[in-house]
Amino acid sequence: MNLSRFPRIKLCHAPTALEKMDNLSKLLGGPTLWIKRDDCTGMATGGNKMRKLEFLLGEALAQGATHIITQGAVQSNHVRQTAAACAKLGLKCTALLEHRIQTNDSDYLQGGNVLLDHLMGINIEYRPGGTDMQAAIEEFGAKLQAGGERTYLIPGGGSNPTGATGYAAVALELVNQANDMGLNIDHIVHATGSAGTQAGLVAGLIALNANIPVLGIGVRNPKDKQEANVFKLVESTLAKLGGPTPQRSSVVCNCDYVGGGYGIPTDGMAEAVLLLARHEGIFLDPVYSGKGMAGLIDLIRKGHFKAGENIVFVHTGGQAGLFGYADYLNAKAVAA
């Protein structure tokens, strides 16, 4: 897998650590649990989007862009990381934020990622829930272009073949780490949203002929839609990488842990956040990695993963989002 032919700006502290979670493994009494610390990619409290931004902003700079436009939910981790990379690279940044959740909670509307976005001073505009956000950034970008600006549009979550290439790079990094440690990975599990993380991992693992299955735990869409989104992006990412034609069976999502909808807390998420905090000193996030871990925990309890297996949970970050859910999580922490 030759990634050096694509423009790239190194932004991440990488390789990120691959650590064993002894306490959680013992507590759940099933497989051996490992965690790939992509919450610690370094910049602006870390997270998975910086992996994608290395290739996306590499391409933007190669094209001579000076103004980056992207979108996300109000508590978007992707927007926060894009803002940080733009600050470092001296690029203008506009984010359109969708009121995807109906709430008056000031922590959600002003705290967490929103506070960090404000500190970085990016240009923010809001759109109502249900807006076609891709159309919205295209419209916004067209206006700026008409005014003579050199724009580069990043889709929600940075999920296109260029962004997903960042996670093909992580597949390579992870397989190298595992080989160095003599660790035989049986499954990779992580939270899947805009699909780029899973698509990049699956594409990279196929290109490497690694034969390691990936399970994406959904946080928004039903299973059929999520798997279709991921598979389409696996195909286009492998086309970019020059890899083989993927099998549809390479993409597996479990969307049983979404609960009431995107960004709406679940009891399983709260349990996962507290377990990891109290037994491993690791913070998950309420929207993605908390629900992803809730899925993994439930599947272990149901015997889906077995003793003797090595499971790697990819921690995709998002801790800043905890502060957008402070009241809810405080109540859960006190009650537990």
Ligand SMILES: *Cc1c(COP(=O)(O)O)cnc(C)c1O
């Ligand atoms: C965006 C995000 C995800 C999901 O990754 P996708 O590539 O959008 O599927 C998972 N966890 C966190 C913390 C995220 O911010």
